[in-house]
Amino acid sequence: MIAEFGSFALILALAFAVAQFGLSAGARIRRSTVLAAAGEGAAVASFACVAIAFACLLHAFITSDFSVANVAQNSHTEKPLLYKVAGAWGSHEGSILLWCLILTGYGAAAATLGRGLPKGLKALMVATQGALGTVFLAYTVFASNPLARLVGDKMPVEGASLNPLLQDPALAIHPPFLYSGYVGMSVVFSLAVAALIEGRVDAAWARWVRPWALAAWSFLTVGITLGAFWAYYELGWGGWWFWDPVENASFMPWLMATALLHSAIVTEKRGALAGWSLFLALGAFTFSMLGAFLVRSGVLTSVHSFAVDPKRGVLLLIILGVTAGSGFTLFAWRAPKLAPGGVFAPVSRESALVLNNVLLAAATTAVMLGTLYPLIREALTGAAISVGPGFFNIAFAPLMAVLAIILPAGPLLAWKRGDLQGVGQRLWVAALIAVGCGLLTYAFVSPRKALGALGIAIGVWLITGAAVEILERTRAFRVPAADSWRRLTGLPRGAWGMTLAHLGLGVFVLGACFELGWKAEAAEALPLGGSLNVAGYHLTLETVGPVDGPNFDAERAMIRVSKDGKPVCTGEPDRRFYPAGGQTISGIALCYRGASHLYMVLGERRRTTAGTPVWLIRAYWNPWASLIFLGPVIMALGGLTSLSDRRMRLGVARKRKQEQPA
């Protein structure tokens, strides 16, 4: 009964989304406030209905209602509660419903929060959001209803359970974050479409786009980091980023959103780059949808691609084509009519931000090419190929290195006309420290890893650059300390946000380069009491015993780790067998040594020719690996700090009052 109620709510949500589109579009054409209010009401109602449908799906998962096809295929009574809940978005149908929930949620938020927006622009934005809701809800209702009952078959006694690789806390909560990021770009997209139809892109528009872009970007950052962390400790390969198409699919909208955040500043402060900002706003959501299509359609080989029927892939491709196509057609038609923005000199903050955007766009293109090239090549020649991580390292890393090198100079340049000499005077100490750190690493840690040392220098450069930025703003050491303190506490949160984000990038680069350059690994088949060495640590396999998990049986090893004869820690990696799906998964053990990790994996049991059992033990030494995950968290915190800036909320209203005296 509850499932039927949910299905009904879903159909109702679709009807409200259609109404939202129709009423809001009518409101813009007739310039009617009544219709506009009705459209906004429909947006909220649509969200409420999807929320009810989602609650019904959660209920079906929590109570293990196996008469619902989706639950039968993805849940199991013995699964812990968290994974029963996570199972709701662990399948194709459920994840699309989550997408719809967040999409209509953003739509309702934009409809209720956007009081300061010009009426026409707002009505168009709500209408576009309604159109997007219509498309995705129609897909859910007609092609992938998560609440559909099993037809024909008898209700199974037990479900098929969720893929054990996905039964993990970081992964359970990563889709909501990732989707909040992906779908947050829909508001940005709608605002861009609305601005194109209105034919006006000004500072107020850029200011209005920024909080949505910032929120989506912060969510996306957290989502990608959680995903990387999951891959790090669940896949047992010792790495955290594999340039897997699915990772790229989430990374491309992030790069676009990063570019948009920077170009929107130029549009807001100087009125320039309006067309480019619009293009990025359309592109960010297009890449989000492309990501959803790549991941969910099964065209790519990945843990995330479910075995779904190809009809759905084609439908998703059509949705992507129609939505992005109409957005960019509108752009091609209307953008040339936009008023040109302010003028700036070749050396200015605008130019630095343009360079940032060009580099980010080039990097996005490179990643996109590497991700889609196998698909294109196969469609053209029929030859199956794959593009390895080597491509991405060569095509992506140098562009990002150039970006990181110019980054600290950007915030120190003045708008309109900058002064390179002045920037040099402020940054030479930071540059000296960075080069010094790079040279020290090169000389003392390992002279063979020149690229690693360069990476360390860049990471230090970003961190010291962020510090210089704060020192400059507070005029530290040039005015009395009390004065500096007053300036420090008076800094706008937007400034803190930017500095935190740049600092986070530095922390990430430092961690990533150290980990990539100096990691060590060892693998050996060990009998009980046997030992192996990695990076100066001595690992002894003490015992291996059976463990009963909630929904798995496991073999768990106890590995004693010592260094120079002194005990350091014990690691307990296991190897789990999930009877529900018949799969075996390795559970790794991490031993934290400061910011570095000792990473241990228990392999399968084998027998030597003499008949004694041995276990394949793999151990990785991942120096400074914690920084890789800490950096993006700092970046996301920067985004949220900037989001909490008062200017974000009051700016538009104040500005509009000045503009509209009549």
Next chain:
Amino acid sequence: MSWLPKSPKARRRLTLVAVIAPVLALAVGLTLWGLRDSISFFYTPSQAAAAHPPAGRSVQLGGMVRMGSVAKHSDGRVEFVVADRTATDKVVFQGDLPDLFREGQGVVAVGAFREDGTFEAKQVLAKHDEKYMPPDLQKALKAQGEWRGDGSTPDYAKAQPAT
């Protein structure tokens, strides 16, 4: 700087071109260079026999793991035979096999052929669940008319009598 155009609009355009052109050149160069070295082709054993990729070139080898061919050595080395309808290749791999590696089922090995024709795998990918088959392998097997869609073991992947 008299050679600069007079109108501020044209000047700005020139600035943009001056900024964008080198980055674009860098990106295109890097992309082409990167693609040259990191593309790996996918072959089944019979396709590999026909195409004959040079030793040491990174490729992917896909097929069925022949029943009874898997030999796990205590030093961590694994040997198995990958078969399609007409050809077989011997694969050696150092390390832990994926959790879903099974005899008689589909597998994709990433690595390179040695001079002696043995395939040295750097990575072995197996399907993620009972129903799933790597798309490339699925297509290649379908083209040979050997796709059954249900994950059952074809005859050529069954254990062969010792020769």
